[in-house]
Amino acid sequence: MTLLMALDYASVAVFALTGALVASRSQLDLVGFIFVACLTAVGGGTIRDLLLNRDLVFWVADPAILLAAVCAAVVVFFGAHLLESRYRAIVWLDAFALAIAVPAGAGVAMGLGHHWAIVLVMGVATGCFGGLMRDVVCNEVPLVLKQGELYATAAFAGAGAAVMTSLLTDDGMLALLACAGVTFVLRAGSIAFNWRLPVYRARPPRPERPKQG
Amino acid sequence: MTLLMALDYASVAVFALTGALVASRSQLDLVGFIFVACLTAVGGGTIRDLLLNRDLVFWVADPAILLAAVCAAVVVFFGAHLLESRYRAIVWLDAFALAIAVPAGAGVAMGLGHHWAIVLVMGVATGCFGGLMRDVVCNEVPLVLKQGELYATAAFAGAGAAVMTSLLTDDGMLALLACAGVTFVLRAGSIAFNWRLPVYRARPPRPERPKQG
Amino acid sequence: MTLLMALDYASVAVFALTGALVASRSQLDLVGFIFVACLTAVGGGTIRDLLLNRDLVFWVADPAILLAAVCAAVVVFFGAHLLESRYRAIVWLDAFALAIAVPAGAGVAMGLGHHWAIVLVMGVATGCFGGLMRDVVCNEVPLVLKQGELYATAAFAGAGAAVMTSLLTDDGMLALLACAGVTFVLRAGSIAFNWRLPVYRARPPRPERPKQG
Numbered sequence: 001m002t003l004l005m006a007l008d009y010a011s012v013a014v015f016a017l018t019g020a021l022v023a024s025r026s027q028l029d030l031v032g033f034i035f036v037a038c039l040t041a042v043g044g045g046t047i048r049d050l051l052l053n054r055d056l057v058f059w060v061a062d063p064a065i066l067l068a069a070v071c072a073a074v075v076v077f078f079g080a081h082l083l084e085s086r087y088r089a090i091v092w093l094d095a096f097a098l099a100i101a102v103p104a105g106a107g108v109a110m111g112l113g114h115h116w117a118i119v120l121v122m123g124v125a126t127g128c129f130g131g132l133m134r135d136v137v138c139n140e141v142p143l144v145l146k147q148g149e150l151y152a153t154a155a156f157a158g159a160g161a162a163v164m165t166s167l168l169t170d171d172g173m174l175a176l177l178a179c180a181g182v183t184f185v186l187r188a189g190s191i192a193f194n195w196r197l198p199v200y201r202a203r204p205p206r207p208e209r210p211k212q213g
Numbered sequence: 214m215t216l217l218m219a220l221d222y223a224s225v226a227v228f229a230l231t232g233a234l235v236a237s238r239s240q241l242d243l244v245g246f247i248f249v250a251c252l253t254a255v256g257g258g259t260i261r262d263l264l265l266n267r268d269l270v271f272w273v274a275d276p277a278i279l280l281a282a283v284c285a286a287v288v289v290f291f292g293a294h295l296l297e298s299r300y301r302a303i304v305w306l307d308a309f310a311l312a313i314a315v316p317a318g319a320g321v322a323m324g325l326g327h328h329w330a331i332v333l334v335m336g337v338a339t340g341c342f343g344g345l346m347r348d349v350v351c352n353e354v355p356l357v358l359k360q361g362e363l364y365a366t367a368a369f370a371g372a373g374a375a376v377m378t379s380l381l382t383d384d385g386m387l388a389l390l391a392c393a394g395v396t397f398v399l400r401a402g403s404i405a406f407n408w409r410l411p412v413y414r415a416r417p418p419r420p421e422r423p424k425q426g
Numbered sequence: 427m428t429l430l431m432a433l434d435y436a437s438v439a440v441f442a443l444t445g446a447l448v449a450s451r452s453q454l455d456l457v458g459f460i461f462v463a464c465l466t467a468v469g470g471g472t473i474r475d476l477l478l479n480r481d482l483v484f485w486v487a488d489p490a491i492l493l494a495a496v497c498a499a500v501v502v503f504f505g506a507h508l509l510e511s512r513y514r515a516i517v518w519l520d521a522f523a524l525a526i527a528v529p530a531g532a533g534v535a536m537g538l539g540h541h542w543a544i545v546l547v548m549g550v551a552t553g554c555f556g557g558l559m560r561d562v563v564c565n566e567v568p569l570v571l572k573q574g575e576l577y578a579t580a581a582f583a584g585a586g587a588a589v590m591t592s593l594l595t596d597d598g599m600l601a602l603l604a605c606a607g608v609t610f611v612l613r614a615g616s617i618a619f620n621w622r623l624p625v626y627r628a629r630p631p632r633p634e635r636p637k638q639g
Contacts, residue, residue: 264483266486330489331486349562355563358452410456413459
């Protein structure tokens with residue numbers, strides 16, 4: 001339980017950094033930074049808690065968690081100009097946050113005794129929806145749908161690793177570690193070494209000229 | 214009850230096909246197909262279940278339903294290149310899915326004994342929100358807001374037919390059939406024969422030239 | 427309680443007007459107007475009620491509230507051409523709606539005895555999310571993220587005023603009045619007199635020419 005709360009705190013803080021960095025690309029003011037940071041930070045976990053019908057959404061039960069998001073937003077507002085490339089920082093921090101949020105989601109679903117398919121979905125949803133809301137609201141191309149990158153795939157594989165490990169070893173802690181590791185390695189490999197799955201390609205469009213016999 | 218679950222299964226499968234086809238237009242990989250297909254497939258019903266505060270969202274209660282969405286995504290990933298026009302397939306499959314999802318939403322609300330206005334809203338929300346999420350996330354123009362097409366209107370009329378039929382005959386089965394029929398006929402008529410309601414038109418903008426006497 | 431319900435009614439009606447005006451800019455039909463008006467009108471309060479895990483979302487408990495949104499949509503459909511500038515009307519009506527919805531959100535959270543940080547968040551969320559959904563769905567730049575305007579800031583300050591007043595005076599009514607007043611004054615000042623907070627500015631990009639010694 002304590003481990004799961006620590007995961008929630010950590011993913012909130014790191015996702016908040018990415019949210020604030022996206023806000024800096026839209027040149028918002030400090031409150032705008034805090035708004036986008038909080039949305040990104042708690043978005044995925046909130047959807048998880050609503051879907052699982054938990055009594056209280058995690059940050060309503062423990063409002064101190066919002067402080068982490070606010071601090072991250074303030075740090076970015078005053079410090080982001082020190083970064084060489086904000087886009088690079090967003091992508092890498094987002095990878096860390098993903099690797100923390102997926103086990104946070106899968107762990108909560110496992111703790112509640114849900115079916116393994118629900119554990120998978122909660123891992124992916126907790127990992128992906130915060131960043132998805134950030135990108136939809138700020139009108140960026142969602143990272144989760146960037147063509148030919150492993151993102152949902154990394155989350156999916158990580159949540160799958162959690163399910164497999166907990167089936168084989170019955171050790172919840174190890175399952176969460178495996179989940180974080182697999183998620184991060186796949187996502188980082190995709191960013192750094194361009195790892196990818198084959199994408200869908202339609203047939204090439206027929207030439208537009210009319211048939212000339 | 215069994216009928217309503219069958220409707221949920223069917224609308225999940227058909228909406229998943231449309232989601233995967235939209236994913237194919239964005240050239241995602243297989244996991245991206247599954248992600249968008251699941252979002253589209255369960256989006257509307259999930260919002261219905263959250264709004265009605267049901268104990269468990271329908272696919273958390275019965276995870277096998279997700280398998281239908283995953284299969285649909287796989288079929289599209291390997292089969293979509295056989296289609297003559299993917300856009301045409303999206304629009305028509307979406308019409309079928311709408312005509313299944315609206316009665317699924319209205320039926321659940323009726324079964325819980327809600328006010329007729331809530332039955333209307335749940336029919337429209339269950340029908341429209343899956344496709345709306347799909348289009349917002351994939352940055353397509355939402356079908357529900359395509360200028361001058363009957364979409365929300367078809368859902369609204371279908372849900373209205375369900376309410377009227379159940380008031381007049383007290384036959385829940387007939388109400389769902391009427392709902393599906395009215396929804397599909399209106400939506401299909403809009404696609405095939407260009408049926409539409411008058412749209413709002415502002416006064417023509419005044420000419421931009423300065424007044425010259 | 428009655429005051430809070432009156433606030434919900436009022437914010438629904440005014441937000442519905444803004445939703446219908448945005449629909450008019452997209453040239454939708456009457457049902458499209460009603461769809462966007464309802465989404466805008468009940469969006470923020472619905473998210474508040476889901477997050478606070480209230481037994482019933484406010485408009486499911488009292489469907490008559492939807493009638494206010496429908497009427498607003500009809501009025502705009504037939505009357506919007508009388509407006510000199512629809513954009514101006516949207517911005518000002520949205521300011522009024524914000525100043526009603528923030529106390530509606532903060533008041534509900536205070537009434538349930540939540541932590542002050544949750545009262546703040548619920549005020550901001552109830553105020554901002556209806557308009558945010560409207561703008562995301564209709565593909566407008568979200569007002570809440572317009573560069574250099576006070577919007578989330580106004581909501582935040584208003585909710586803060588509610589928290590402070592209720593701590594100092596223990597008078598719930600006064601707290602809601604202070605909340606509405608602060609929110610409206612800040613938002614109106616931003617629209618009319620261009621009040622703003624400093625925005626984030628990155629270092630100017632380095633010149634793109636290659637170094638020439």
